[in-house]
Amino acid sequence: MKPATIGETWARMGSTLAGLMFLWAFIQQFIPYEFRRYVEKGINRLISFTNPYVKISIHEHMGDGLKRSEAYIAVESYLSTNTARKAKRLKAEMGKNNKLTLSMDDYEKLTDEYQGAKVWWSLNKIIRSGTGSTFHNPEPERRYYSLTFHKRYRELITESYLEHVMKEGKAMKERKRERKLYTNSPGYNWSSYKSTIWSHIAFEHPASFQTLAINSKQKQEIMDDLVAFSNGKDYYAKIGKAWKRGYLLYGPPGTGKSTMIAAMAKLLDYDVYDLELTAVKDNTELRKLLVEVTNKSILVIEDIDCSLDLTGQRKNDKAERLTEANVGEEKKSNDKEVKELKTNISKVTLSGLLNFIDGLWSSCGEERLIVFTTNYVGKLDPALIRRGRMDKHIKLSYCSFDAFKVLAKNYMGLESHPLFDCIQQLMNETKMTPADVAENLMPKSVCNDAETCLLNLIQALQEVKEEIEGPKVKENQEVIVNDISAKLNPSQTSKLVDD
Ligand SMILES: Nc1ncnc2c1ncn2[C@@H]1O[C@H](COP(=O)(O)OP(=O)(O)OP(=O)(O)O)[C@@H](O)[C@H]1O
Numbered sequence: 001m002k003p004a005t006i007g008e009t010w011a012r013m014g015s016t017l018a019g020l021m022f023l024w025a026f027i028q029q030f031i032p033y034e035f036r037r038y039v040e041k042g043i044n045r046l047i048s049f050t051n052p053y054v055k056i057s058i059h060e061h062m063g064d065g066l067k068r069s070e071a072y073i074a075v076e077s078y079l080s081t082n083t084a085r086k087a088k089r090l091k092a093e094m095g096k097n098n099k100l101t102l103s104m105d106d107y108e109k110l111t112d113e114y115q116g117a118k119v120w121w122s123l124n125k126i127i128r129s130g131t132g133s134t135f136h137n138p139e140p141e142r143r144y145y146s147l148t149f150h151k152r153y154r155e156l157i158t159e160s161y162l163e164h165v166m167k168e169g170k171a172m173k174e175r176k177r178e179r180k181l182y183t184n185s186p187g188y189n190w191s192s193y194k195s196t197i198w199s200h201i202a203f204e205h206p207a208s209f210q211t212l213a214i215n216s217k218q219k220q221e222i223m224d225d226l227v228a229f230s231n232g233k234d235y236y237a238k239i240g241k242a243w244k245r246g247y248l249l250y251g252p253p254g255t256g257k258s259t260m261i262a263a264m265a266k267l268l269d270y271d272v273y274d275l276e277l278t279a280v281k282d283n284t285e286l287r288k289l290l291v292e293v294t295n296k297s298i299l300v301i302e303d304i305d306c307s308l309d310l311t312g313q314r315k316n317d318k319a320e321r322l323t324e325a326n327v328g329e330e331k332k333s334n335d336k337e338v339k340e341l342k343t344n345i346s347k348v349t350l351s352g353l354l355n356f357i358d359g360l361w362s363s364c365g366e367e368r369l370i371v372f373t374t375n376y377v378g379k380l381d382p383a384l385i386r387r388g389r390m391d392k393h394i395k396l397s398y399c400s401f402d403a404f405k406v407l408a409k410n411y412m413g414l415e416s417h418p419l420f421d422c423i424q425q426l427m428n429e430t431k432m433t434p435a436d437v438a439e440n441l442m443p444k445s446v447c448n449d450a451e452t453c454l455l456n457l458i459q460a461l462q463e464v465k466e467e468i469e470g471p472k473v474k475e476n477q478e479v480i481v482n483d484i485s486a487k488l489n490p491s492q493t494s495k496l497v498d499d
């Protein structure tokens with residue numbers, strides 16, 4: 001008799017195993033559970049002994065289940081390039097620049113080849129039943145990728161292919177990354193199987209350092225500082241400091257503090273975490289939030305003077321007043337309000353915040369900027385803003401002529417105009433925020449041209465000056481403006497005076 005080939009032997013063993021499995025499936029319903037488990041274990045051992053394939057699982061959530069595993073995310077990105085070409089069932093999601101990104105659908109399989117070795121990837125999920133699911137909180141699903149390959153490639157796959165997948169996947173993720181704006185919104189559902197306690201949207205703010213209207217020297221200095229920080233990994237390691245930097249932006253409302261944060265995020269391609277401190281219950285919750293902040297990000301606390309002590313203090317004061325007035329008819333409603341006020345007071349303390357910015361917790365994660373904004377720098381506790389915590393203090397002030405030129409270029413495409421001299425003179429004598437200047441430069445109707453916008457601005461500047469110095473200024477200024485206007489456009493000569 002002719003000896004069987006290796007292929008035939010495998011085929012025979014496979015069909016015998018399949019027959020045994022079928023038989024087992026039929027008889028197991030008549031066998032007690034304990035015994036069934038024992039037999040199943042034996043069958044699995046037998047299969048793994050005869051099966052020449054190795055399987056590696058990469059789960060989406062590891063350990064405490066809060067954070068998505070980096071390995072899973074890298075595999076997801078790595079496979080996404082193959083997915084569009086090879087997979088038959090795909091999932092589509094809106095990605096960067098409103099482009100659809102495709103990824104494998106659940107239970108789909110893909111093949112890949114690496115240095116002559118063929119591997120199979122599949123996306124599977126485990127559904128945890130019995131956790132009391134509802135319509136709004138469905139059963140939690142745990143996804144995982146399975147990688148299958150022949151055991152003769154074990155070394156190649158575990159030592160080289162997986163490293164290649166991680167490296168390529170991370171690089172692809174970086175290329176496709178879209179910036180995100182995170183918030184710890186108070187109405188957020190803190191369900192245990194959400195992957196993060198922050199909620200986010202895509203961050204597509206149009207502001208950049210090119211459009212930011214501040215003194216050009218100050219702008220260059222800030223940009224250089226930011227770029228040096230983002231390239232400073234080795235430097236921070238050398239000096240033994242956590243790779244983070246604090247910025248305090250202060251100045252009157254409408255001087256561009258929030259706009260600058262958007263410009264910083266665009267320059268460095270960082271995510272923004274907008275921390276609403278008053279919505280954080282206590283220091284423990286603060287720590288939880290901060291541990292979740294990813295690298296390459298800006299953690300922002302806006303209006304820091306209103307966020308911490310002061311708000312808590314004001315609420316405390318009101319609660320105390322209401323408690324004192326607890327007599328007669330009002331007692332019941334006051335009691336309710338006191339209770340509400342007391343439960344809503346954030347128990348985050350200054351020391352809790354400082355501990356995070358500067359203490360041991362500050363070293364978790366790297367390449368992070370922390371930005372505080374305030375209108376009243378004098379109200380802040382000096383401990384909070386001392387150098388080392390807030391390394392760079394940036395004052396944003398009223399609109400200078402230099403800053404006005406940036407706005408004129410952004411809003412009207414103008415680099416020079418005869419009216420600029422008059423505006424420069426007025427700007428030296430008055431104070432107007434960039435937000436107000438920008439508003440005056442916006443056309444108020446479709447037929448408004450650049451010159452009308454500039455005249456509007458001059459009028460607004462005159463009004464501000466008049467408030468400071470009295471009406472005599474206006475008369476003098478009108479003469480100057482009308483002279484220029486008459487030269488520019490005789491038909492509009494008396495526009496300002498008529499207005
Ligand atoms: N320096 C600036 N450069 C360009 N635009 C500016 C600047 N300052 C203000 N603006 C414009 O004014 C608007 C308000 O500015 P922004 O919100 O950045 O001010 P802010 O300093 O954060 O104010 P607040 O203290 O009230 O939060 C922005 O939408 C922006 O268009």
Ligand SMILES: [Mg+2]
Pocket residue numbers: 257258259302373
């Ligand atoms: Mg702001």
